[in-house]
């Protein structure tokens with residue numbers, strides 16, 4: 319298990335011992351600013367790490383998504399599926415306050431991380447994103463060397479010693495199943511890698527700062543089938559150490575990789591405005607074999623969407 323050692327000179331740090339039932343304890347230094355004990359809490363696999371309760375997300379006056387409630391469970395992969403525009407990415411981005419970066423975006427309801435409201439006034443969004451990382455649809459390596467891409471976050475967090483950085487970079491690239499392919503070209507630009515390698519580099523960059531939760535927004539949509547299956551295999555392995563939430567258009571992918579599935583759709587209100595709604599959240603197997611809602615069945619059998 320990776321030691322979740324994140325250090326920031328700018329925030330109060332706290333030393334704690336993290337343990338999960340099936341894993342050895344590891345000594346950990348993690349920033350807590352605003353997240354309080356949430357930053358050091360530990361969940362057993364399957365327990366909720368995050369909880370969404372009656373979450374609505376607005377862009378200005380437009381309520382893009384309305385009234386979403388669901389848990390995000392520890393060491394599990396949760397997939398968000400549904401037709402275009404139903405608000406999957408909007409909900410995903412609200413989980414680590416990425417929507418804060420969009421002018422006019424606002425969240426109502428509550429989103430907690432280990433019981434702490436991540437939108438509480440004392441919570442630093444940078445700290446939230448350190449615990450809840452993100453991998454985007456299009457691989458977006460920095461125009462820097464492979465090494466510097468992965469070392470970027472740890473350096474920002476105050477890690478300076480070369481030997482320590484070397485270890486972090488190797489561990490992250492190994493965790494992202496990329497080390498063997500790039501270990502002899504650390505100085506090569508991240509942009510010189512193939513699309514699939516670039517996406518794994520971005521995953522390495524995300525895990526280098528030891529988040530607990532990784533949000534993935536369509537991480538395979540720009541990849542060919544071979545690169546896609548590598549990233550899917552990687553997700554399985556990552557779920558041993560991380561909690562993953564993935565937005566995907568690909569229902570087969572959701573069925574293959576996830577433990578839980580949230581099916582969203584867009585409903586049109588009396589004024590003719592479309593709002594994203596969560597139709598059903600359940601075990602992936604249940605959603606794909608015996609969904610409770612007709613709309614879910616219609617979507618997964620290709621009758622609409």
Ligand SMILES: Nc1ncnc2c1ncn2[C@@H]1O[C@H](COP(=O)(O)OP(=O)(O)OP(=O)(O)O)[C@@H](O)[C@H]1O
Nearest residue numbers: 377382400401402403404405406407408409420594
């Ligand atoms: N930055 C933004 N400003 C205004 N409206 C936005 C913004 N981002 C998304 N929306 C709107 O919010 C709604 C939900 O969009 P979102 O991208 O979350 O849906 P999605 O289900 O992820 O779609 P897709 O599958 O096509 O990516 C849409 O009506 C979209 O136009």
